[in-house]
Ligand code: ADP
């Protein structure tokens with residue numbers, strides 16, 4: 397008689413459960429994908445930990461996932477031999493929301509409510525473990541961690557704010573290790589407990605899980621059995637048979653149940669790229685990163701020789717939802733494997749510069765030690781070489797998108813990740829040559845559609861040496877600045893830098909294809925039109941006026957000069973050659989308040 401302890405869910409979980417239970421959500425079948433993904437994570441964890449602590453798998457139990465559907469009773473069980481959970485972990489993991497997938501869902505839900513849209517978010521994100529309640533009234537989780545010598549059972553019901561935990565005492569029900577989840581399906585959802593349906597769901601949603609998934613299937617084989625007397629046989633045939641001394645036989649189908657391997661367990665990145673379809677790459681991406689949109693580009697490659705690794709990289713089609721303007725660098729976007737063993741998704745910073753942290757993918761190395769740590773990665777020459785390769789491949793992908801016939805693709809990319817590339821101008825001098833052709837800006841001649849620097853250069857006047865730009869807080873204010881007058885008159889194109897980071901990015905680039913970037917608001921702007929005669933004349937005429945203005949303004953300005961850069965405005969305030977531009981001043985000010 398073991399005590400059953402009752403616990404209350406964290407408030408967010410209750411809210412989420414309410415949502416799930418009351419959703420009229422049609423795509424309920426995602427529950428299986430979510431539970432399989434948890435089983436696979438648990439197996440990954442065990443395999444990883446066992447590298448350092450081999451005693452964790454000393455029991456020699458295979459690493460796999462088994463799913464059994466009991467049609468008659470409307471029950472599905474999903475059993476894995478992974479890391480399991482201790483009693484405390486049960487409370488922490490299944491009673492609170494700590495986890496990425498679910499947290500992401502709640503955030504997206506809030507954002508979409510704010511935006512007044514409702515677009516089947518549960519199906520897009522999956523809500524992790526709690527997806528079980530899409531189809532089940534009651535869920536039992538029996539689990540045995542190798543860290544504990546006891547097995548516990550967690551039980552929750554669809555419309556309750558509490559759950560229970562008790563110790564398992566029935567020896568029949570003890571697991572060697574890992575977790576068994578039992579779903580007692582809702583009346584209307586009992587149809588999911590069909591072996592064929594489960595098999596199809598595994599094939600559709602979990603084909604890239606790298607542990608074997610077995611489903612419990614009814615099988616049959618035909619065999620011939622002898623029959624002694626068959627009253628239906630015609631007398632003539634019976635006589636013939638008897639003269640040939642043959643026994644009468646009949647084919648029967650023998651039925652039995654057995655486990656059937658249902659997924660392909662070779663990791664997709666080990667396959668020959670020639671044999672993998674775009675759909676498979678996209679599907680792998682969606683399953684692995686919990687995404688619902690196809691990526692914009694992917695790249696599958698192997699390097700051999702000095703360092704050996706395989707990788708599949710992706711460019712997502714949208715930036716993760718987050719606060720505007722804030723780039724999130726802790727992304728868990730790169731899954732690092734060493735010789736097929738999943739190591740961590742926390743090392744993206746070691747494998748990519750942070751401005752490329754939006755790239756997603758898997759990297760499987762043959763050269764790193766299994767017990768690799770951040771420190772090892774940071775010191776490793778191998779990782780330095782890997783990093784170079786990965787960065788190059790990432791740029792190849794982005795360049796590919798920019799050259800796509802479909803201009804929308806790159807526009808979408810730029811909208812999501814343009815900021816990252818601009819940050820790259822500041823943080824990665826070595827890759828300026830790769831980043832610069834990917835940048836996009838509005839200009840005095842293209843206010844609606846952004847142009848590339850190549851397009852700018854192509855459009856330069858034959859005698860034009862520099863690339864002109866003006867930084868402002870909007871296209872309207874850029875258009876209206878007096879600095880522009882002379883350039884417009886001469887039909888010179890001027891880039892409009894309207895994103896706060898633009899100006900710093902351009903200043904870091906300094907030049908593109910040997911053409912310097914020139915800020916048209918700076919004092920020494922030279923449009924190559926010196927007319928000494930005229931200048932002399934102007935000096936005579938307005939020299940005193942300038943002196944008088946300077947006297948009146950005193951320290952407020954550095955100097956007052958006659959200029960040839962205006963055509964219709966009488967005067968303009970410019971920044972010194974070495975000072976901050978007006979736009980920078982504005983930005984700096986904004987940061988200090
Ligand atoms: P996520 O998978 O994003 O972490 P879930 O809601 O799917 O979120 O799962 C919550 C947590 O419960 C997991 O992080 C894990 O710690 C634990 N968990 C769920 N299923 C299992 C399992 N089969 N074996 C071990 N731990 C599990």
Ligand code: MG
Pocket residue numbers: 430433434497524525
């Ligand atoms: Mg999960």
